[in-house]
Amino acid sequence: MSPDENDEFEDDLDDELEDEPSEPVVTIEINGLSLYTHHGVSAAEREVGQRLVLDLRLEVGDCDATITDRVEDTIDYGEVCQVVALVAQQRSYRTLERLCTAIADRLLDQYDAETVWVKASKPEPPIPLPVDDVSVEVFRESDG
Template sequence: MDSLDEIVLTGLTVFGRHGVYAKEREEGQEFTVDLRLSLSLEQAAATDDVGDTVHYGELAEKVAAVVSGEPVNLIETLAERIAEVALADARVQNVSVTVHKPHAPIAVRFADVSVTVRRSRAFEALEDITV
């Protein structure tokens, strides 16, 4: 594999109950997720078979289940859980996950707040090495 290609999914908007404050957990709000997957798409292009790529519709459903599922305090934690879902597919080598929280309880006017995590399968392999 000489270089990696990308699958990008942006603007996935899902209702969730994440946040530090009780009101955020009770009322909930919409979160928006952007994903960028790095993987080889050479096999999928050659076979024209969805089984040879990451099915972005199925990925969107899995990510939506995480966002609408068990509440967490921090969007950093939410982004990490989403990255784990993406990396569960062995073809994905790297993932970038941005979680937007445009309705965060911030006392001053703002357009958006977001967190981005970048995770790599190569990095995961290094973590498994013990000295």
């Protein structure tokens, strides 16, 4: 096969691959999960508690639910909310960084997600200046 014929063959192969539909990539997002928790640097924050707002993103990749339409073939976002509430309320952390990491690690351990992103916001942070909120984000990737 001459170099010109080889180039034409590769171009035809590329065209065929482009015509095939790609697998859908699934991302599950949960925004504004509001929980009353006991996290913070000060003893008062940990004792009295405060509301946190959590946003989550789980990259599932391709999943069977795009074909089967069965919740069993994807990650159930209602169940994810329950897991996050449990992690956030079962113990107290000083930093939002540690809380977000604990949540991300639990989600990666429990679900078949490629990546997990967790954002925790304090709408009423204990600081003497006016702010809308403060937040911390953690991004984790699956080892597998």
